[in-house]
Amino acid sequence: MELRQLKYFVGVAEELHFGKAALRLCVSQPALSQQIKLLEHEIGVDLFVGIRRTQQHRTELTEAGTVFLVEARRILQLSERAVENARRIGLQQTTVRLGVYKTMIRERIMEIVKLFASHVPETELKIVEFPTFLAVQDALLDETIELGATLLPLQHPELAAASFRAGTLKVLLAQDHPLAARPVLTLDELKGEKWIEINKSLHTVFEEIELMCRRAGFSRESFIVQEVSSIELLGGLVGLGIGIAFVPTFFDADRVPGVVAKALANADGTAFNGVAINQAVAYKTRKVAPALQALVGLVSGL
Structure with a gap:
C-alpha cells in the first residue's frame, strides 16, 4: 500500500466523483480508477459501491470504505507531521x-x-x-x-x-585625570580613587579584583560611586570624569571618547597578571x- 493510493482514495471519498477527484489530484481518471482497484484488491474489500462507479463516475462509500476513510486520513496526517518535523529539524x-x-x-x-x-x-x-x-x-x-x-x-x-580572547586588567581614566600622563600605573597609586563598576550580580571577576586590591593595602567597595550593567556605559561615565575603572586588557579604549587606558605593573616594575580574564x-x-x-x-x- 502506498501513500499515493491513500491520497487518491481520500480524494475520491471526499468528492464522491471520480472525474472531480481526478482534477483535484492532477491525475488522469483511468489512472485514478486503476489505483483505487489496486488498493481494494490489496485490502480485499470494496471501498466504493460498484454499481454507482459506472454511472457518470459518481460513487459512494461502502461501510468498509467509510471506516477506512477515517484511518486513511489519520495515516496521511501522521505522514505530513513526520515530514514537517523532519523539515523543522533539518532547518534547525x-x-x-x-x-x-x-x-x-x-x-x-x-x-x-x-x-x-x-x-x-x-x-x-x-x-x-x-x-x-x-x-x-x-x-x-x-x-x-x-x-x-x-x-x-x-x-x-x-x-x-x-x-x-585572553588578558588581564588595565585602568581606564578620563583624559584629564592626574594619572593620565603616566605610561604605567601600580595598584598603590589607585588608593582613594572613585570607581565606576559593573553590577556585582553581573560581574565576572569582582571578588578576584577586591582580593587583589586588599593585598595592595586598600578596599574599593566604599569608593564605588556608580554601578552599571554594561562595559560601554562604564566607559562613558569614566570619560565624564565621574570615576576610574578596571577593564580587560582586550577592551579597545580607543573607541571611547575622552578616556585613556593605562597598563598595570607590579610594585617591582614587572608586568601585572594578577587577574586572568579568558x-x-x-x-x-x-x-x-x-x-x-x-x-x-x-x-x-x-
Missing part, C-alpha cells in the same frame, strides 16, 4: 543559537556575527543574551543554546571550550556536530 541544523552574557563587549559579539556571516552564510546565527557568563554555561548544559561565549573556567565537566566559546561535548566544531574553530581564531 542550519540555525545556531549563540549565548552571550550581558557585560560582554558588544564589539566582540559583532565580530563573531560578521565572522559567521562571511564564512558560513548558510548558517543563521541567533543571539541569546543571558545575565552572566555562568548562565551561558548553564544554558549550554540544558541545551537552550548550541554555542556560548563565556569566561573560563568552565563550571561543568560536560562542557568544552576554545579560548578566543573569553572562550563553549559547547556541550556530547552534542557537538562537525558544523559546530567548524564554527568553534572560526571563533577561536579571532
Whole structure:
C-alpha cells in the first residue's frame, strides 16, 4: 500500500466523483480508477459501491470504505507531521543559537556575527543574551543554546571550550585625570580613587579584583560611586570624569571618547597578571556536530 493510493482514495471519498477527484489530484481518471482497484484488491474489500462507479463516475462509500476513510486520513496526517518535523529539524541544523552574557563587549559579539556571516552564510546565527557568563554555561548544559561565549573556567565537566580572547586588567581614566600622563600605573597609586563598576550580580571577576586590591593595602567597595550593567556605559561615565575603572586588557579604549587606558605593573616594575580574564566559546561535548566544531574553530581564531 502506498501513500499515493491513500491520497487518491481520500480524494475520491471526499468528492464522491471520480472525474472531480481526478482534477483535484492532477491525475488522469483511468489512472485514478486503476489505483483505487489496486488498493481494494490489496485490502480485499470494496471501498466504493460498484454499481454507482459506472454511472457518470459518481460513487459512494461502502461501510468498509467509510471506516477506512477515517484511518486513511489519520495515516496521511501522521505522514505530513513526520515530514514537517523532519523539515523543522533539518532547518534547525542550519540555525545556531549563540549565548552571550550581558557585560560582554558588544564589539566582540559583532565580530563573531560578521565572522559567521562571511564564512558560513548558510548558517543563521541567533543571539541569546543571558545575565552572566555562568548562565551561558548553564544554558549550554540544558541545551537552550548550541554555542556560548563565556569566561573560563568552565563550571561543568560536560562542557568544552576554545579560548578566543585572553588578558588581564588595565585602568581606564578620563583624559584629564592626574594619572593620565603616566605610561604605567601600580595598584598603590589607585588608593582613594572613585570607581565606576559593573553590577556585582553581573560581574565576572569582582571578588578576584577586591582580593587583589586588599593585598595592595586598600578596599574599593566604599569608593564605588556608580554601578552599571554594561562595559560601554562604564566607559562613558569614566570619560565624564565621574570615576576610574578596571577593564580587560582586550577592551579597545580607543573607541571611547575622552578616556585613556593605562597598563598595570607590579610594585617591582614587572608586568601585572594578577587577574586572568579568558573569553572562550563553549559547547556541550556530547552534542557537538562537525558544523559546530567548524564554527568553534572560526571563533577561536579571532
